[in-house]
Amino acid sequence: MNEKSQQNRFDTVRIDGLRKNLAEYTAMDENAPRSLSGQFYTDPAFFNHECRAVLHRGWHCVGRSDEFARNGDYLTLNLLGEPLIIVRDGDNIKALSNVCRHRGMLLTEGQGNSNRFVCRYHGWTYGLDGALLRAPRMKNDGFDQKTCKLGGFSCKQKFGFVYVSLSSNPSDIDAELAGLGNIIANYEPEKYSTAHSATEIWKCNWKSLVENFMEGYHLSIVHPHTLHGYTPTGLSKKGPNGAGYTSYFANYPDKIASRGPGAASLTKEERNRSTLFAVFPCQVVSIASSLLVSLSIRPLSPASIELRWTMSVHSESLDPKTISERIKLWEDVNQEDQDKLEAMQSALSSVFANGGPLAEDDYEGTIRDFLRWLAKQDASHGLN
Ligand code: FES
Numbered sequence: 290m291n292e293k294s295q296q297n298r299f300d301t302v303r304i305d306g307l308r309k310n311l312a313e314y315t316a317m318d319e320n321a322p323r324s325l326s327g328q329f330y331t332d333p334a335f336f337n338h339e340c341r342a343v344l345h346r347g348w349h350c351v352g353r354s355d356e357f358a359r360n361g362d363y364l365t366l367n368l369l370g371e372p373l374i375i376v377r378d379g380d381n382i383k384a385l386s387n388v389c390r391h392r393g394m395l396l397t398e399g400q401g402n403s404n405r406f407v408c409r410y411h412g413w414t415y416g417l418d419g420a421l422l423r424a425p426r427m428k429n430d431g432f433d434q435k436t437c438k439l440g441g442f443s444c445k446q447k448f449g450f451v452y453v454s455l456s457s458n459p460s461d462i463d464a465e466l467a468g469l470g471n472i473i474a475n476y477e478p479e480k481y482s483t484a485h486s487a488t489e490i491w492k493c494n495w496k497s498l499v500e501n502f503m504e505g506y507h508l509s510i511v512h513p514h515t516l517h518g519y520t521p522t523g524l525s526k527k528g529p530n531g532a533g534y535t536s537y538f539a540n541y542p543d544k545i546a547s548r549g550p551g552a553a554s555l556t557k558e559e560r561n562r563s564t565l566f567a568v569f570p571c572q573v574v575s576i577a578s579s580l581l582v583s584l585s586i587r588p589l590s591p592a593s594i595e596l597r598w599t600m601s602v603h604s605e606s607l608d609p610k611t612i613s614e615r616i617k618l619w620e621d622v623n624q625e626d627q628d629k630l631e632a633m634q635s636a637l638s639s640v641f642a643n644g645g646p647l648a649e650d651d652y653e654g655t656i657r658d659f660l661r662w663l664a665k666q667d668a669s670h671g672l673n
């Protein structure tokens with residue numbers, strides 16, 4: 290056996306062991322939930338397995354619908370190694386492959402507005418629907434313009450977000466998120482317009498950020514000056530979960546200043562809390578009466594992610610000065626979380642990072658939901 294195939298055998302044995310361990314989380318004892326051991330967050334072979342079995346087929350938020358308001362508005366990104374152009378083409382928002390069909394050049398970069406995409410290598414030109422419109426000097430028999438359309442991926446809009454799946458057979462996102470619609474309907478999530486976006490690299494595992502954003506246990510300790518005043522740990526309450534999501538409520542103390550009017554349909558309770566939810570696998574969101582913050586997590590390696598986050602404001606709920614203050618607040622909050630998650634990443638390869646007891650449902654029940662979801666995905670799509 291050569292060195293490479295021996296390494297492959299070691300990897301397979303290790304992945305099988307981790308998968309058996311993960312399978313136990315589908316039947317996790319409600320009263321004794323535990324976190325995953327560190328290897329799930331650090332092992333390169335397990336990360337590759339996870340990309341194929343879980344991440345590739347999932348729905349990933351790639352932006353807000355209002356970021357593609359005009360025909361030809363586009364944004365590029367790399368999702369799990371797949372270069373994409375998200376673009377408004379008439380009534381639809383589409384996810385096109387950002388790879389030229391001639392010899393594989395990256396077609397375009399960044400964000401902007403255009404009525405066509407011209408390859409900067411040999412000038413092949415594509416329309417907003419991906420059709421090849423022009424290919425200079427191509428006259429040989431082997432060339433058929435019609436067969437050189439850009440590739441595409443499934444793309445859906447929901448709650449004012451744009452989601453993409455790389456799978457040719459994606460799951461039914463409408464069914465998976467049906468219950469989530471009921472939780473956030475009164476906020477009118479489609480009516481928030483995007484005021485800010487930023488893209489960052491964090492040196493942590495993707496699951497750590499999903500878990501971190503979705504638990505209220507750390508709020509008062511990690512965010513004493515930024516969040517504790519209006520979303521203290523002690524007022525966190527677990528929310529409903531369903532096939533493709535989980536949620537919790539970060540309730541505000543009595544007598545805090547109004548967070549902005551928001552939708553007329555909001556109940557008093559909804560007005561006095563931030564509702565946090567995760568759309569598995571990689572999106573976490575906080576929605577409040579006037580403000581919507583969404584984090585799209587793009588796994589790069591076991592120990593790194595590209596994070597794109599957006600801040601959106603309900604109708605005319607906040608003035609420009611307040612919006613600037615909220616952007617600064619969220620930059621500070623994100624920095625506080627990033628510091629903790631990067632420090633934790635450096636500890637997760639320890640033999641003693643072997644999965645600890647989770648807190649009760651109101652504080653860490655969402656992590657239990659997430660781990661059960663992961664275990665289920667792995668079991669049903671784990672490439673046995
Ligand atoms: S690679 Fe795009 S035109 Fe040649």
Ligand SMILES: [Fe+2]
Binds near residue numbers: 508512
């Ligand atoms: Fe946090």
